[in-house]
Amino acid sequence: MRDLIDELACIPPGSRLDGLRALRPDVRASLAAYDAAIFEGESGLTSAERHAVARHVAELNAEAALAVHHQARAGDSPRLPALLDYATLITRTPDQATPGAIQALMEAGLAPRDVVMLGQLIAHLNMQSRLLAGLRLLEEAQ
Amino acid sequence: MTSTHDFGFPMQSLNWKAWAPVLDIAKATPDEIKVLEESHAKAKENPYYLLLVQEAEVLRQRSKLFNTIMYGPRGASRAERELAATAESRLNGCPYCASVHALRYVQMKGDADLMQRMMADGVEVEMPPRPRAIVDFSVKLAATPSAATQADLQRLRDEGMQDAEILDIILSVAMFANANRLMQTLGEAVLP
Numbered sequence: 215m216r217d218l219i220d221e222l223a224c225i226p227p228g229s230r231l232d233g234l235r236a237l238r239p240d241v242r243a244s245l246a247a248y249d250a251a252i253f254e255g256e257s258g259l260t261s262a263e264r265h266a267v268a269r270h271v272a273e274l275n276a277e278a279a280l281a282v283h284h285q286a287r288a289g290d291s292p293r294l295p296a297l298l299d300y301a302t303l304i305t306r307t308p309d310q311a312t313p314g315a316i317q318a319l320m321e322a323g324l325a326p327r328d329v330v331m332l333g334q335l336i337a338h339l340n341m342q343s344r345l346l347a348g349l350r351l352l353e354e355a356q
Numbered sequence: 357m358t359s360t361h362d363f364g365f366p367m368q369s370l371n372w373k374a375w376a377p378v379l380d381i382a383k384a385t386p387d388e389i390k391v392l393e394e395s396h397a398k399a400k401e402n403p404y405y406l407l408l409v410q411e412a413e414v415l416r417q418r419s420k421l422f423n424t425i426m427y428g429p430r431g432a433s434r435a436e437r438e439l440a441a442t443a444e445s446r447l448n449g450c451p452y453c454a455s456v457h458a459l460r461y462v463q464m465k466g467d468a469d470l471m472q473r474m475m476a477d478g479v480e481v482e483m484p485p486r487p488r489a490i491v492d493f494s495v496k497l498a499a500t501p502s503a504a505t506q507a508d509l510q511r512l513r514d515e516g517m518q519d520a521e522i523l524d525i526i527l528s529v530a531m532f533a534n535a536n537r538l539m540q541t542l543g544e545a546v547l548p
Contacts, residue, residue, distance in 0.1 A: 230519075234520060237431075237520055238527075241425060241428070244420045244421035245421060247417040248414070248417040248418050248421050251411075251414040255413055257411075275502065277501070303541075304537050305537075306500050308448055308537045309448065309449030311540060315541075316375045316542070320376070326376045326378075326407075326410055327410040329376045329542070330407060330410050330411045331411050333538055333542050334408070334538070337535070338534060340533040340537055341530045341534035342530070343501070343533070344498065344529055344530040344533045345526060345530040347501070347502035347504065348497055348526030348530065349526070351506060352509070352519060352522060352523065355506060355510070
């Protein structure tokens, strides 16, 4: 069962790393379901906004293939600059987050559940980025 | 990085306060209750879960992922997954995550003295070579962008770690890149 991570990390079917990942099938299944819930769920954040934020977080993490994965569905919106600034704050300096940053999002029109969706999306991309980086190291070390 | 709070990184149970409105549990749907119960034994009383459950399906899937990464069959020992998670949380400056996982590391038969010193003084404290290799790899993989190298991975192999164990450490670090960012940006830890 090949997934997005295998595709982005260039892990061929039947390879050593594919076999290693296959020891934890629940991880592959959960990663895919989490990704689907974030990008395909109905939300106050548009699909274009979600993919644009995702692309940005991937770029901050220097994960080019992951950024490209979101490129086609990324789009602009009047509040996108505010969403991207927030994504930069959370990605680079999570210890500098404040209640004021959340307040600013809500003033830009996000409902509490949209703040949650945005947070989950940013957290998810940061997770995928480190997983990809780690898998590449394991792959190179063969 | 330091904690956003002035109480440091205590090795005790902390509470958590949300920075956005949370679900009123009295108004929860049956599905929201189910997701809370699937997520954590005490989720129904915890503002963190009451906040996140407002996107219930996302929380449902995230909880499954978290539980399988941290508690699923080994790979790495649970103690070593917790060590990686705590080191990253300490570095990222998330007192809530760090406290929960420091306590769990000790519960899983980790080195209590090492953990007390790491929580008090940070990830650079003196420690034996195997935890040192795990902590160094974890904090470098946790950086933005990731800074872990082949040399860092080799040190894990030099300590006798097999690839399945190393993958579990990678998964733990990845999961806590997620967990820290939710915990320390959607609210804050508070002393009980």
